[in-house]
Amino acid sequence: MATTALPGTHTFGHAMLSHWPLDPSITYLNHGTVGVVPHRVLAVQQAIRDEIERQPARFLIRELADVGQWPLREAPKMRTAAAAVAAFVRSAPEDLLFVENATTGCNAVLRSFPFAAGDEILLTDHGYGAITHAAHYAASRAGATVKSLELPYPGTTPAAIVRSIEAALTSRTRLLIVDHVCSGSSLILPVAEIAALCRARGVATLVDGAHVPGALPLDIQAIGVDFYTGNLHKWAMSPRPLALLWAAPNRRADLHPTVISWGYEKGLAAEFDMLGTRDPSPALAAPEGLAFLRELGLDAMREWNHRLAWDAASSLAARWGVEVPAPEAMYGSMVTIPLDPRFGAEPAEIEALRSALLYEDRIEAQLFTFRERAWLRLAAQVYNERADYERLREALDRRVR
Ligand SMILES: Cc1ncc(COP(=O)(O)O)c(C=O)c1O
DSSP states (O other): OOEEEEEESSSSSSGGGSOOOOOOTTTEHHHHHHOOOHHHHHHHHHHHHHHHHHSIIIIIIIIOOOSEEEEOOOOOHHHHHHHHHHHHHTTOOGGEEEESSHHHHHHHHHHHHHTTTTTEEEEEEOHHHHHHHHHHHHHHHHHHEEEEEEOSSOOOOHHHHHHHHHHOHHHHHHEEEEEBBEEEEEHHHHHHHHHHHHTTOEEEEEEEOTOOOBBBBOOHHHOOEEEEESSTTTTOOOOOOOOOEEOOGTTTTTTTOOSSSSSTSSSSHHHOOOSOOOOOOOHHHHHHHHHHHHHHOOOHHHHHHHHHHHHHHHHHHHHHTTTOOOOOOGGGEEEEEEEEEOOOOOOHHHHHHHIIIIISSSSOOOEEETTTTTEEEOOTTOOOOHHHHHHHHHHHHHHOO
16 A cells, blocks of 8 residues: 545655654554554643643642642643543543553452452453453452353354353353453454343443544443443553543442542542542643544544555465454454464464564564464554555565474
8 A cells, every 4th residue: 555645634654654753664563552652742741741840739739630629720630631532432521531541440440349259250361461360359359250251263253252242141240341452353342232231131341442542433322331441542642651431320439440549439530530649641631642633534544544454464364374363344453363374373482473573673563372373463553554564574474484
């Protein structure tokens, strides 16, 4: 794909690299892992930090959050930023909570949820390892258990995923944790159907949407979940670290941040907006990331990213004689395929290959092992173009045994 002129002000492809601080000698095919913050968002963040330092106590104690200790002269800055993000994901402004990252969002839910002895948390083998750890920790404190479901994969469909979850629910299941976009497999899961199913069975849902804000259209209230968390620093161009957390009305009374501070029992916004002295600049600069996305054109960006990742993955899969594991509609800006089988599937071999790509070929790509196979996750962002994936293919060709 050559660079293309869009109706907006931007030309996608390598010309876009000037908007990010990325080292131009690196082929960066891993936007999903920790995001990459655009220059203009970093500049706004720095301006906010400079403003804080002009009068830090006033900014951090009297302007940032309303914890009911004294009247604020202006709207709390955290709420103004939250309102901008809320509009982007169709939440009511007061219901949009900031947390540091998706891990913290999931921990807040898991550590607050009223589990009882004998309860079961259901999660899937496509879930993110850190969240699985958090589920085990929360379960162990309450005498509850964790059950991990093996999703039908590869050769999967949305209907097959829903059926497998339905079959795994039991009378003891209290909470299902499911990814909206799976970290390893890149699959977009049918979270609205899954949530409807769980609601009908009296099971709460926590959706881990770490890869969703910015990457996919999101209408948080419409999905019908109990809890939703998603990173803003991956695909929504906010500074790191920043994520959102949302809870359904009937779940808000029990929810608390993992850190209890001055906002305790003064409402969810107060509880989450004030967690002691810390750097609020990622949250306050988040609206700039969203402005950048809108300027790129959300539909144009998503279409470019999907097409690039899908075309690269399907052409590599055809070359290696492997199948793309799911239909095209189950992928957004990332597609994961089995790696050329000639590379083997030993975790140490795959890690060595990944390091060689990174340190010798200067290609940042996500390689991992799962279910005794090696996999390659290809991410695409508007600064990528087809030549990047060709560089990866050539580097892999040189290294194959
Ligand atoms: C599905 C999923 N959940 C959670 C996380 C954790 O994100 P963070 O480290 O920002 O908390 C990731 C990170 O890639 C992820 O892919």
